[in-house]
Amino acid sequence: MPGINQAPEAGLRAPLILLPSSRSSTTATPLGEGLPTQEELLVHYPAKFTWKQLKTFVNSGDLGLLKRDKRLQVRYDLWAEGIKTDYGSIVKYLKDYRLQWGKHDNLSLIPTALGTGSGQFPPYIGVLGTDTTELSPPYFTADTPAQYISVIQNDWPYSVPAEVEHTLIWTNIPVYPIIPLLITARVSQDGLWGFTGLSPSSPPPSPSTLPSCLPALEEWGITLDKMVVSARGTKEEQDMVQRAGAEIHEWVKRRWKEDEWEAAWFVNPPRLQSVPGLAHIHVFARRKT
Secondary structure, three states: OOOOOOOOOOOOOOOOOOOOOOOOOOOOOOOOOOOOOHHHHHHHOOOOOOHHHHHHHHHOOOHHHOOOOHHHHHHHHHHHHHHHHHHOOHHHHHHHHHOOOOOOOOOOOOOOOOOOOOOOOOOOOOOOOOOOOOOOOOOOOOOOOHHHEEEEEOOOOOOOOOOEEEEEEEEOOOOOOOOOHHHHHHHHHHOEEEEEOOOOOOOOOOHHHHHHOHHHHHHHOOOHHHOOOOOOOOHHHHHHHHHHOHHHHHHHHHHOOOOOEEEEEEEOOHHHOOOOOOEEEEEEEEEOO
16 A cells, blocks of 8 residues: 655645654654655564565465555554545545656655666566657556556555565556456456466465465465355366466566566455555565575
8 A cells, every 4th residue: 555755735734644653762764644664664664574475375365365464454454544534535646646647656655676686676567658648548458557556665665575566556447448248257256366487386375285384374364164265167167267367477576576586466356456546466575596
């Protein structure tokens, strides 16, 4: 989700939301309010999930297993109420301020290691056009022009390990292609997901291994019987779902080079979208060592 670290447009202010304090004189990193810094995330909201568990949750078929730290969620909810007061809605805040279409993100409080190896931040895929009269693309593809995309670090990341980056690919065009009728209900319930940069000897964790990961979700009350998962599809249906996410998959592969990064990407189904008025793709990326 979104974030601020510069003054908004004239007449609008970024609300300062005070939380119950957990400060102490011995705390090197005080707990603040509003957008969390990387240091706060590491000290006050340590990761609840391992990289393997995250990949297992993504591949389980129920993207609702992916969670934000519960205390960070409270902080987010308070922040969001202030944003709605100042901007009218989260979507308006995103469109009017946070998302800088076709430009690199310079507002994030959370750093990224992407591009640090070469010393040059990787360019967007696509060309930043100047003709505003041209028709928008019908949906997101691997070659979508940059003016329709804003890539930012998630200002309110899920509970990911320190070495895993949580990035959002926002787009002001539909992210889903035309979905065949045979898999419409499946995609509407389950969303889309995929993995890049994994080696043949280390494929995505099988959904059958999920029970061993469920203890990490105990504080959210998640059990197998509460999961929302479609029945395993036919070979034809599985191929259709894979093709539905093929353009997103290719875009992720181009940005997070597979010889340097492994990544898990997903698009939440409508039932899980926190900002239903604006399409976005989640990416968990871990730099290879």
